[in-house]
Amino acid sequence: MTTTNPVRVRFAPSPTGHLHIGGVRTALFNYLFARHHKGVFILRIEDTDTSRSTDESIHGILEGLKWLGLNWDEGPFRQTDRLAIYRTHIDQLLAQGQAYHCYCSPDELDARRAEAMAKKQTPKYDGRCRDRKTPIPGRTPAVRLKAPQTGQTVVKDLIRGDVVFENSQLDDLILLRSDGNPTYNLCVVVDDAEMKISHVIRGDDHLNNTPRQLQMYEAFGYPPPQFAHVSMILGPDKARLSKRHGATSTLVYREMGYLPEALLNYLARLGWSSGDQEIFSLHEMVEKFSLDHVNSSAAIFNPDKLLWLNSHYIKTGDTTRLALLLRDHYLAEREPAARSIPDDQMIRIVKALQERAKTLAEMADLSMCYVEEEINPEPAAAAKYLTPAIKPALANLTKQLSALPRFDEPALPAAFEAIIAAHQLKMAQLAQPVRVALTGRTVSPGIYEVLALLGKERSLARLKKALDSIGG
RNA sequence: GGUCCCAUCGUCUAGCCCGGCCUAGGACGCCACCCUCUCAAGGUGGAGACACGGGUUCGAAUCCCGUUGGGACCA
Numbered sequence: 001m002t003t004t005n006p007v008r009v010r011f012a013p014s015p016t017g018h019l020h021i022g023g024v025r026t027a028l029f030n031y032l033f034a035r036h037h038k039g040v041f042i043l044r045i046e047d048t049d050t051s052r053s054t055d056e057s058i059h060g061i062l063e064g065l066k067w068l069g070l071n072w073d074e075g076p077f078r079q080t081d082r083l084a085i086y087r088t089h090i091d092q093l094l095a096q097g098q099a100y101h102c103y104c105s106p107d108e109l110d111a112r113r114a115e116a117m118a119k120k121q122t123p124k125y126d127g128r129c130r131d132r133k134t135p136i137p138g139r140t141p142a143v144r145l146k147a148p149q150t151g152q153t154v155v156k157d158l159i160r161g162d163v164v165f166e167n168s169q170l171d172d173l174i175l176l177r178s179d180g181n182p183t184y185n186l187c188v189v190v191d192d193a194e195m196k197i198s199h200v201i202r203g204d205d206h207l208n209n210t211p212r213q214l215q216m217y218e219a220f221g222y223p224p225p226q227f228a229h230v231s232m233i234l235g236p237d238k239a240r241l242s243k244r245h246g247a248t249s250t251l252v253y254r255e256m257g258y259l260p261e262a263l264l265n266y267l268a269r270l271g272w273s274s275g276d277q278e279i280f281s282l283h284e285m286v287e288k289f290s291l292d293h294v295n296s297s298a299a300i301f302n303p304d305k306l307l308w309l310n311s312h313y314i315k316t317g318d319t320t321r322l323a324l325l326l327r328d329h330y331l332a333e334r335e336p337a338a339r340s341i342p343d344d345q346m347i348r349i350v351k352a353l354q355e356r357a358k359t360l361a362e363m364a365d366l367s368m369c370y371v372e373e374e375i376n377p378e379p380a381a382a383a384k385y386l387t388p389a390i391k392p393a394l395a396n397l398t399k400q401l402s403a404l405p406r407f408d409e410p411a412l413p414a415a416f417e418a419i420i421a422a423h424q425l426k427m428a429q430l431a432q433p434v435r436v437a438l439t440g441r442t443v444s445p446g447i448y449e450v451l452a453l454l455g456k457e458r459s460l461a462r463l464k465k466a467l468d469s470i471g472g
Numbered sequence: 473g474g475u476c477c478c479a480u481c482g483u484c485u486a487g488c489c490c491g492g493c494c495u496a497g498g499a500c501g502c503c504a505c506c507c508u509c510u511c512a513a514g515g516u517g518g519a520g521a522c523a524c525g526g527g528u529u530c531g532a533a534u535c536c537c538g539u540u541g542g543g544a545c546c547a
Contacts, residue, residue, distance in 0.1 A: 208545040431509035443511040
């Protein structure tokens, strides 16, 4: 890249809903580009659509970005704080004769567009107010850009190459609605120019707006930024990712027990690559990120791969950090008393479970039997394994275990070996009943690990309770 | 409907710009086997793609054209 100007990029979400997965990827690419080039990452809230924008959404966006660690350097700016600036710019164009009042109502325009489409013509504004000299009484006009009608406008896109638009196909864009609100396109151009944005990295859905925006830069006399349009994220049905495809809200992924680094890693690899590498720390992404390797085709969101990445980060994550997250967020929500579990016990639980749980929410489920004082075995598991046939061996084992001076992992196998030898059992025939007695389930970490985790007292209590339940 | 974008295993992708090293590589998922006290994890192996049709060329996944399919935008 031969840019001599400092790199300044922005993420500019509309606060009309939660922070969407697709939005996060756009934010991430901007963030990575900024950090890679030692530039500035700006957050701007595009809230001019006051009927749909909410403060709740803004909070959600900020919280989501913070959770992911996508820290911004300037902002958040809000477009509703900048209305006067847009007004000034519109007035400037009006004064220069590069914009004009249009008295057509939205209804009329809709009707004409429908008619054009029915007649298979380009549904383009017909320019009937373009040279109007006098106002129409009783009507509040909108303001339109007087765009060039001949020639071409070329978007030099960093991802897609040159995209050529015939000016004759582009109509005169509305800058100010008749209700007094500036339009998206106007605000974006004014803000990007005023904020000295060097690279606009945004969704593919804005590619068609870009030539019109370029015309506005021209009209204002601003140098345009460089553009990079990233393709959309699609659902499994290849339609644009939306709520009906399941979770699309970033914060919901946090609730489901995903780690920020997993989500970031997944989203980075969706559309961007660096050879065959799959696992990237945020630091590595910053180091290696380049728009050159951003794919131009749309990508389908694949929850399985995200889940795999999450399990990878759980397996390899720092156990102390995971332990505190697990206890204070996911466990505390289920069982408030969990807050008082000592750190070192939490760390042991994490170590036992981190190769088995793909999310922290799942880990919370799996850890409940080590958190609660007493458990009730699943009926099916108890029926299958806590049988009269195994009772003698189980009773014998309990006796042996209770006699153990030490109750740590190295001390336990000898007791098991003695019992299976004495009762002519296979290890599985003894371990499974013990597992059910201790955890209530047929699935758990290694049996010695479980015993050590529960400690002597709770282990023996659960074994005795199981023994009693068998009867006879 | 117009305009614009896109097209390699089911999915994410490498390769494409600068044709031959591609009998197309990796990852997720799937299947099998190994390991094993259960479940995972881990290990080994397997099935699986250049949308189609023309061209250019000694040679095309790679360049060109068309078709088909998908997507986006049009206060």
